Amino acid sequence: MKRIGVIGTGHTRFGVREDASIQELAFEAWREALADAGIEAGEIEAAWIAAVPGYQRQRSLAGVILEYLGLPPRPGWLTEAACASGSAAIHTAWQAMQAGTCEITAVVGCQKMTELETAQILALMGRAGDVQWESVFGVTFPGYYALFARRHMERYGTTREQLAAVAVKNHHYGALHPKAMFRKPVTAEKVLASAPVAEPLHVFDCCANADGAACLLLATEDRIRRLGREAVWLDGLGAATAPMSVLRREELDSLPSAAEAARIAYAQAGVGPADVDVAEVHDCFTIAEIIACEDLGFCERGAGGPLVADRRTWIGGDVAVNVDGGLKAKGHPVGATGVSMACEIVSQLRGRCGERQVPGARVGLTHNVGGIGQYCFVNLFRKD
Amino acid sequence: MFERFGKLGFTRHTRVQAFVEHLERGEITASRCRHCGRRSLPPRADCPACGHGAFELVPVDPHGSVLCATMIHALPAGFEDGGPFGLALVDLREGGRLLAPLGGSFGGKLPAAGEPVRLVVRRSGDGDAMRVFFTAERSGPGDGDRRQQEIGT
Numbered sequence: 141m142k143r144i145g146v147i148g149t150g151h152t153r154f155g156v157r158e159d160a161s162i163q164e165l166a167f168e169a170w171r172e173a174l175a176d177a178g179i180e181a182g183e184i185e186a187a188w189i190a191a192v193p194g195y196q197r198q199r200s201l202a203g204v205i206l207e208y209l210g211l212p213p214r215p216g217w218l219t220e221a222a223c224a225s226g227s228a229a230i231h232t233a234w235q236a237m238q239a240g241t242c243e244i245t246a247v248v249g250c251q252k253m254t255e256l257e258t259a260q261i262l263a264l265m266g267r268a269g270d271v272q273w274e275s276v277f278g279v280t281f282p283g284y285y286a287l288f289a290r291r292h293m294e295r296y297g298t299t300r301e302q303l304a305a306v307a308v309k310n311h312h313y314g315a316l317h318p319k320a321m322f323r324k325p326v327t328a329e330k331v332l333a334s335a336p337v338a339e340p341l342h343v344f345d346c347c348a349n350a351d352g353a354a355c356l357l358l359a360t361e362d363r364i365r366r367l368g369r370e371a372v373w374l375d376g377l378g379a380a381t382a383p384m385s386v387l388r389r390e391e392l393d394s395l396p397s398a399a400e401a402a403r404i405a406y407a408q409a410g411v412g413p414a415d416v417d418v419a420e421v422h423d424c425f426t427i428a429e430i431i432a433c434e435d436l437g438f439c440e441r442g443a444g445g446p447l448v449a450d451r452r453t454w455i456g457g458d459v460a461v462n463v464d465g466g467l468k469a470k471g472h473p474v475g476a477t478g479v480s481m482a483c484e485i486v487s488q489l490r491g492r493c494g495e496r497q498v499p500g501a502r503v504g505l506t507h508n509v510g511g512i513g514q515y516c517f518v519n520l521f522r523k524d
Numbered sequence: 525m526f527e528r529f530g531k532l533g534f535t536r537h538t539r540v541q542a543f544v545e546h547l548e549r550g551e552i553t554a555s556r557c558r559h560c561g562r563r564s565l566p567p568r569a570d571c572p573a574c575g576h577g578a579f580e581l582v583p584v585d586p587h588g589s590v591l592c593a594t595m596i597h598a599l600p601a602g603f604e605d606g607g608p609f610g611l612a613l614v615d616l617r618e619g620g621r622l623l624a625p626l627g628g629s630f631g632g633k634l635p636a637a638g639e640p641v642r643l644v645v646r647r648s649g650d651g652d653a654m655r656v657f658f659t660a661e662r663s664g665p666g667d668g669d670r671r672q673q674e675i676g677t
């Protein structure tokens with residue numbers, strides 16, 4: 141197997157971006173990544189666009205973006221795996237490079253969600269699950285994670301205060317990240333007192349729809365040596381699926397796709413959970429970060445609540461988790477999220493994160509979940 | 525046809541549409557593979573064990589217990605009118621799981637994990653507006669004893 145590394149990253153500010161269209165957001169991240177890598181657009185041999193087309197009015201979305209980036213006639217297309225589209229695109233690019241069809245590629249994740257009208261948002265929210273057996277009763281996207289949260293609370297004694305500790309941590313670090321959507325700390329009291337969305341989850345347990353883009357440039361080891369560049373190596377890639385329907389999953393206190401993807405990624409990279417210095421995990425809801433820490437082996441099953449409440453996932457703890465604010469404070473433009481996670485880990489391993497830098501970070505992990513766990517991608521990055 | 529199932533239908537055509545006809549007669553059914561006997565609830569036409577496509581729908585005992593429940597406050601499209609509502613995942617006694625709205629017997633409170641419940645078939649509306657579904661209701665002591673005895677023997 142070839143070793144493949146990241147040679148450049150680009151990232152827009154996340155949030156309400158009324159100043160740009162989706163292709164302009166994509167270009168903003170692309171331009172920054174090319175400058176970071178010190179290469180020309182003409183050197184990119186293929187590109188994958190990560191986005192969820194259901195959120196956009198433009199059909200054949202990738203075509204419009206690839207044109208705006210100036211990629212034609214080189215190949216590129218859309219990769220979609222719900223909220224894990226970004227990591228799915230990274231995985232696809234890695235496979236193409238392993239196959240020898242290209243040596244230097246771009247992955248561009250982008251989404252523009254704040255143009256959606258309320259009626260569309262409510263309609264999408266009500267079709268997050270299996271529409272034949274579940275959506276017919278009005279279960280929403282937060283509703284599924286609320287069910288996971290109730291199960292976790294009843295089985296392990298996880299508390300709403302422990303859920304709130306995730307929001308407090310992620311908003312604390314979001315405030316330190318210049319490209320985050322929300323740059324204000326919150327108190328546990330404010331999280332607990334916010335309006336209910338689906339019990340036990342309240343507004344401050346949920347991430348927000350956002351606009352934004354992120355770009356990752358990948359190259360094979362040979363090509364990186366010829367270019368004379370430094371790289372952060374993508375040394376482990378785990379991808380797995382789980383039944384989409386919660387009616388066909390054995391348990392709800394874990395995402396089986398995440399546990400399986402983690403197992404594959406750790407084995408491929410030859411590291412374990414204790415080796416991870418910094419992790420980006422998919423905190424679409426506070427409970428999701430607690431379950432992620434357990435699925436990734438950062439603690440025992442059921443111990444994710446105390447792990448965050450005891451500040452063991454803050455910088456200086458066992459493992460720094462979501463110290464860019466996570467989906468919670470950085471924002472969640474769904475197609476961009478997986479690529480954004482990779483950008484943050486690469487920046488951490490290069491020591492470029494300023495106030496939120498994890499000192500001496502050498503091994504970083506991304507955990508990107510699609511939907512309610514029907515897809516999960518876990519990637520391990522390493523700096524030699 | 526199948527779009528009559530639930531509070532709001534999204535699926536019109538399916539090979540398990542007879543599930544709705546049984547429900548109209550008051551019966552919840554699971555699928556059983558005619559080749560290997562594998563039972564599925566919710567029903568599915570194509571056997572997940574052996575891949576055969578021949579199946580029959582068989583009645584299920586509507587008793588079970590709550591795996592977990594939630595109260596939906598931020599209401600999705602089509603559910604805006606009634607205010608917050610409860611939903612439970614119900615593990616049926618004979619196997620399988622269904623999502624069900626919490627019925628009036630819960631008085632707006634969420635049941636705890638493991639609480640015994642019974643799925644009660646409901647109809648609303650007439651003609652084209654007719655809907656058929658079920659709710660999860662409290663299941664008191666003695667309720668369902670007959671069935672329990674059957675299973676016990």
Ligand SMILES: [Zn+2]
Pocket residue numbers: 557558559560561562571572573574575576
């Ligand atoms: Zn079979």
